[in-house]
Amino acid sequence: MGLTISAIELKRINEPLKQAFKTSLQTVTERESLIIKVVSDEGLEGFGECIAFSTPWYTEETVTSCRFVIEHVLVPLLLDKTLENPSQVDEVFKAVKGNRMAKAAVETAVWDLFAKKRGMPLWQMLGGKDAPVPAGVVVAADEEKISDGVAAAFSAGYSRVKIKITPDSNIGLLKEIIARYPDMLFFADANGAFSEASWERLIAFDGAGFTLIEQPFAEQQWKLHARAKRDMKTAICLDESIGSLADAERAIAEEAADILVLKMGRLGGWSETLKVVELCREHSIGMWVGGMIEFGVSKAHNLALASLPGITLPGDFSASRHFWERDIIAPEIRIENGKVALSKDAGIGYCVDWQREEGASW
Structure with missing residues (x-):
């Protein structure tokens, strides 16, 4: 039960935390994130989220770097591809070194998409x-x-x-x-x-x-x-x-x-x-x-x-x-x-x- 990726959209959101989140590495008062929407040829929509932070205090990836990689590297690789199962995304993305958070944002959206295609909860x-x-x-x-x-x-x-x-x-x-x-x-x-x-x-x-x-x-x-x-x-x-x-x-x-x-x-x-x-x-x-x-x-x-x-x-x-x-x-x-x-x-x-x-x- 395959599907074809017909569109991939991205939206940046930003939200203040209700209270500061303090660690030995950083104090976070505001959270920026990217939400990914992957659309199939049948009009189904799957969603993923990029969990990188705005600056590289936790990992080397950031919201800005992930957005660049998603828009300019990952989307061109995946768009118009026909997939038989969601695990194929991992194979497609092996052409790109590292950038795991950027990859995960898109890849998880495809898993959501396949679960909706099959009419069942992802779990x-x-x-x-x-x-x-x-x-x-x-x-x-x-x-x-x-x-x-x-x-x-x-x-x-x-x-x-x-x-x-x-x-x-x-x-x-x-x-x-x-x-x-x-x-x-x-x-x-x-x-x-x-x-x-x-x-x-x-x-x-x-x-x-x-x-x-x-x-x-x-x-x-x-x-x-x-x-x-x-x-x-x-x-x-x-x-x-x-x-x-x-x-x-x-x-x-x-x-x-x-x-x-x-x-x-x-x-x-x-x-x-x-x-x-x-x-x-x-x-x-x-x-x-x-x-x-x-x-x-x-x-x-x-x-x-x-x-x-x-x-x-x-x-x-x-x-x-x-x-x-x-x-x-x-x-x-x-x-x-x-x-x-x-x-x-x-x-x-x-x-x-x-x-x-x-x-x-x-």
Whole structure:
């Protein structure tokens, strides 16, 4: 059941965050993004989202670089192509080196398109489980605001809270906060803030009560991550280190992680991500779906990913109103009893407001 790509459109959106998102790398107060629409010869529409940031503080790709690559390189490669299955996009794009976030924005839209062509939810087309997805939220704030942020997450019904940490974090305060909520999971995310020089500070987090510590060291510090996995009781999770199937294979071979974070944008889209999922299943590596302060299109794809067997830890799934006054999708993503219900509609299961003005906020 093939289809032909008849049009590919792009729209830039920009929205202030309701509250600043602070990490060891950057403080984000505004989010710029690209929404991609891929149209078939039958008039069906599939949507994807580019999760690159405006400047290269997190990855080398940016919104501007992705827009150039999409418009001038990827669109000419894919336009008017007839595809029998969405995995063919990955093959078409192999002519282009790197630029995984740009590729993922377009490739994921084609997967949405094929699910709509087949008249089924994307999660169902992928073999996902029809069950609500456990939701987690990130508390990325100054130390004096962490306690209030966790309390708000608890009141909103989230089943997991992720707290940003650095070598200077107040471990005693974090331990005290975690102890208040015995029924919640707590993840620590360092964004590579530690080094060999701050090793003892990392070890001190072992007794704080976190389920895992995400990316304690820089992305290429494989030996330090393997050492942490070996010496610490708390599970070690890799995020920024995993940008391809080869990276996941290396993490397993070097015993550098107990758990991997799945981010389709950084992996280049669905095809590569599904290969990583299968690899993790084969080696009993834990998995969860990471977020990028994204809008609802990306989050809808991530919900389909989180439905797959083997992905059991709560991912970065906040309600639409957590970051934005209003999302670009309808209906809004809502949290009920700590989970997000999967849509039964075809494709990603949400309508996209394509009439939003280019680059405008709500």
